[in-house]
Amino acid sequence: MSRRLAEVFAQTRSTNRAALIGYLPAGFPTADASVELMNAMIDSGVDAIEVGLPYSDPLMDGADIQFAVAHALSGGTTTEVVLDVVGRLDGDRAAILVMSYWNPIERYGVERFATRLKAAGGNGVITPDLTWEEAGPWLAATAGAIDTIFLVAPSSTDDRIKTVVKKTSGFVYAASTMGVTGARSEVGAGAQGLVARCRLATKLPIAVGLGVSTGSQAHEVAAYADGVIVGSAFVRCIRAAPDLPAAISAVRALAGELAEGVKR
Amino acid sequence: MILSRPVRTQPFGIVEGEIKLTTYETAISAGHFGPYGGRFVPEALTAALDELDAAFRSAIIDPDFIDRLTKLEVSYTGRPSPLTKADRFAEHCGGARIYLKREDLNHTGSHKINNAIGQALLTQRMGKTRMIAETGAGQHGVATATAAALLGLDCTVFMGEEDTRRQALNVVRMQLLGAEVFSVTAGSRTLKDAINEAMRDWVASVEKTHYVLGTVTGPAPFPEMVRYFQAIVGREAREQIQAAEGRLPDAVVACVGGGSNAIGLFSGFMDDATVQLRGYEAGGDGVETGRHAARFAAGSPGVLHGARTYVMQDTWGQTIASHSISAGLDYPGVGPEHSWLHDTGRAKYEAVNDDEAMAALALLSRTEGIIPAIETAHALAGAMRVGRELGPDSLIIVNLSGRGDKDVATAARWFGIGAPAGIEMAEGR
Numbered sequence: 222m223s224r225r226l227a228e229v230f231a232q233t234r235s236t237n238r239a240a241l242i243g244y245l246p247a248g249f250p251t252a253d254a255s256v257e258l259m260n261a262m263i264d265s266g267v268d269a270i271e272v273g274l275p276y277s278d279p280l281m282d283g284a285d286i287q288f289a290v291a292h293a294l295s296g297g298t299t300t301e302v303v304l305d306v307v308g309r310l311d312g313d314r315a316a317i318l319v320m321s322y323w324n325p326i327e328r329y330g331v332e333r334f335a336t337r338l339k340a341a342g343g344n345g346v347i348t349p350d351l352t353w354e355e356a357g358p359w360l361a362a363t364a365g366a367i368d369t370i371f372l373v374a375p376s377s378t379d380d381r382i383k384t385v386v387k388k389t390s391g392f393v394y395a396a397s398t399m400g401v402t403g404a405r406s407e408v409g410a411g412a413q414g415l416v417a418r419c420r421l422a423t424k425l426p427i428a429v430g431l432g433v434s435t436g437s438q439a440h441e442v443a444a445y446a447d448g449v450i451v452g453s454a455f456v457r458c459i460r461a462a463p464d465l466p467a468a469i470s471a472v473r474a475l476a477g478e479l480a481e482g483v484k485r
Numbered sequence: 486m487i488l489s490r491p492v493r494t495q496p497f498g499i500v501e502g503e504i505k506l507t508t509y510e511t512a513i514s515a516g517h518f519g520p521y522g523g524r525f526v527p528e529a530l531t532a533a534l535d536e537l538d539a540a541f542r543s544a545i546i547d548p549d550f551i552d553r554l555t556k557l558e559v560s561y562t563g564r565p566s567p568l569t570k571a572d573r574f575a576e577h578c579g580g581a582r583i584y585l586k587r588e589d590l591n592h593t594g595s596h597k598i599n600n601a602i603g604q605a606l607l608t609q610r611m612g613k614t615r616m617i618a619e620t621g622a623g624q625h626g627v628a629t630a631t632a633a634a635l636l637g638l639d640c641t642v643f644m645g646e647e648d649t650r651r652q653a654l655n656v657v658r659m660q661l662l663g664a665e666v667f668s669v670t671a672g673s674r675t676l677k678d679a680i681n682e683a684m685r686d687w688v689a690s691v692e693k694t695h696y697v698l699g700t701v702t703g704p705a706p707f708p709e710m711v712r713y714f715q716a717i718v719g720r721e722a723r724e725q726i727q728a729a730e731g732r733l734p735d736a737v738v739a740c741v742g743g744g745s746n747a748i749g750l751f752s753g754f755m756d757d758a759t760v761q762l763r764g765y766e767a768g769g770d771g772v773e774t775g776r777h778a779a780r781f782a783a784g785s786p787g788v789l790h791g792a793r794t795y796v797m798q799d800t801w802g803q804t805i806a807s808h809s810i811s812a813g814l815d816y817p818g819v820g821p822e823h824s825w826l827h828d829t830g831r832a833k834y835e836a837v838n839d840d841e842a843m844a845a846l847a848l849l850s851r852t853e854g855i856i857p858a859i860e861t862a863h864a865l866a867g868a869m870r871v872g873r874e875l876g877p878d879s880l881i882i883v884n885l886s887g888r889g890d891k892d893v894a895t896a897a898r899w900f901g902i903g904a905p906a907g908i909e910m911a912e913g914r
């Protein structure tokens with residue numbers, strides 16, 4: 222495990238709360254604005270940031286994130302820009318992760334991406350379409366330096382969970398429902414059971430994502446998980462805002478509400 | 486003639502009974518074709534792909550399954566499809582003898598039904614009640630909707646908005662068959678985006694839903710499974726050409742969208758070193774214009790829609806939108822097995838531009854009385870090149886993958902001819 226994520230979870234555990242993990246795509250609405258927005262999230266209580274690397278075919282994402290990444294791509298958000306955004310985030314106050322579909326990383330070069338991400342201050346990577354079976358070269362290139370967070374889903378068998386958690390470092394990403402990203406009125410009923418199944422297989426922290434959008438949902442999840450992941454809800458409040466200052470205050474308000482929520 | 490289907494206890498490696506595995510097959514390790522293929526999917530789909538893999542492997546060694554599939558192929562699809570000698574068309578092919586493998590005569594009008602019926606039977610075998618499919622030209626959507634109607638399954642088809650427009654006939658057919666057609670407005674509004682949307686549906690509905698992928702792309706086991714259901718094309722063609730000519734062909738020719746009709750034909754001749762395998766992808770306005778779907782001519786290895794394969798992508802690994810007059814070839818990726826056949830040199834791929842394909846469409850119509858699909862017209866243009874290259878008395882089989890009814894509006898615009906009554910004409914060429 223890279224030290225950074227371990228520190229984050231040790232710290233949130235000691236203060237009796239779950240870690241709050243917030244996602245935004247780099248370059249949405251612009252590179253500079255995304256830096257400001259993510260730093261505002263950190264300032265308002267987010268413990269780890271997932272910087273989304275925009276990809277042309279986001280098949281795990283719902284409408285909000287599809288919109289945001291298409292916007293970011295049309296604004297010229299390349300992998301270099303994403304790494305630059307990573308480097309401008311307040312890494313002293315939050316762990317910095319990159320969330321990316323696999324092809325852009327493979328195309329950039331596995332070792333090159335690992336090296337550059339580390340140099341920019343990145344601590345981990347989440348790859349929604351890379352399972353451990355295809356991840357050999359990536360795991361070899363990042364061992365000990367960058368955490369690789371694999372996902373488990375309600376459909377994952379116990380045997381499979383056992384294998385996945387062995388390949389994972391940093392934390393385990395438990396997908397709350399079978400479905401794509403997007404704010405939902407209820408967090409999947411299967412989430413708690415999935416977390417319990419993971420606990421039997423690992424001592425790693427377990428964070429729940431997909432569908433969490435409010436403080437009360439975050440509170441509910443924090444009762445059984447070590448981390449709460451929120452993405453589409455942040456994108457939504459930025460989409461709804463008339464300008465950047467309004468977006469920043471909306472993001473601050475949401476982060477604040479969620480940070481209250483994750484207290485146990 | 487229906488050829489007996491190989492029955493195996495293991496897909497690769499172990500030979501049972503009289504079935505001999507080809508050396509080609511033993512070279513593939515399950516799920517990968519050399520460095521290509523694999524499974525690049527969300528964890529949530531892993532269980533469903535494992536389930537599908539198990540269902541497929543148990544089905545193909547289950548005599549009842551094979552019997553049901555074979556009976557439907559004969560009594561419903563109308564197999565075997567004929568092998569038609571095309572003498573008047575051949576006059577334009579450098580003196581080569583040309584045979585057409587008539588997949589256009591299958592029920593629903595293309596090779597797509599071979600795969601759709603196979604996967605529909607698997608859907609039932611897995612106890613699922615709903616099928617979803619992506620479609621470009623609409624032929625796979627129609628085939629899946631047809632199989633759904635036949636077996637009493639629900640069906641939703643995802644189709645790019647651009648394709649619902651240019652293949653409007655097939656939209657109506659799917660609706661008549663009882664399927665729900667979902668028009669996709671994301672991205673380039675073509676096949677790639679329809680696949681994204683089908684995947685999104687599948688992640689959320691996988692418990693009761695099977696995703697009937699229409700070609701040899703996607704995560705394992707799809708490329709291998711779709712190949713299995715399409716291999717009947719090559720088996721029949723091999724037998725038929727030997728009966729007609731007493732020898733194997735010098736080349737077999739097919740168009741390559743995802744590559745299922747090509748793999749179906751090629752697989753009958755994979756181990757026959759003297760038989761050239763020739764695939765034709767869409768050159769669109771010309772490879773040099775950037776407006777094409779020429780993955781081998783202008784793409785590079787990458788990961789798209791669950792598999793490592795040749796992809797049209799930019800420096801950063803973002804998919805580049807493809808362009809072709811043919812909706813069924815308008816896709817920036819290709820089946821991983823083709824990538825491997827390309828790299829090993831076993832098969833050769835070239836691009837055919839829109840204009841060359843449309844000329845071949847007109848030529849076949851006028852010389853043989855067969856109006857091919859625009860996808861298929863790319864293979865016909867390819868056959869004309871191969872015939873000239875191999876010369877007089879060479880023997881060539883072309884996969885006539887589908888009929889052209891769906892394309893008459895596009896053809897009317899292209900050639901500036903009158904619209905048949907009832908078909909709406911958009912302004913254009």
Ligand SMILES: Cc1ncc(COP(=O)(O)O)c(C=O)c1O
Pocket residue numbers: 595596621622623624625699700701740741742743744745746747812813814858860861886887888
């Ligand atoms: C008639 C016909 N031929 C060929 C294709 C291309 O698909 P594939 O390459 O999988 O055979 C299509 C696809 O829609 C089709 O309708």
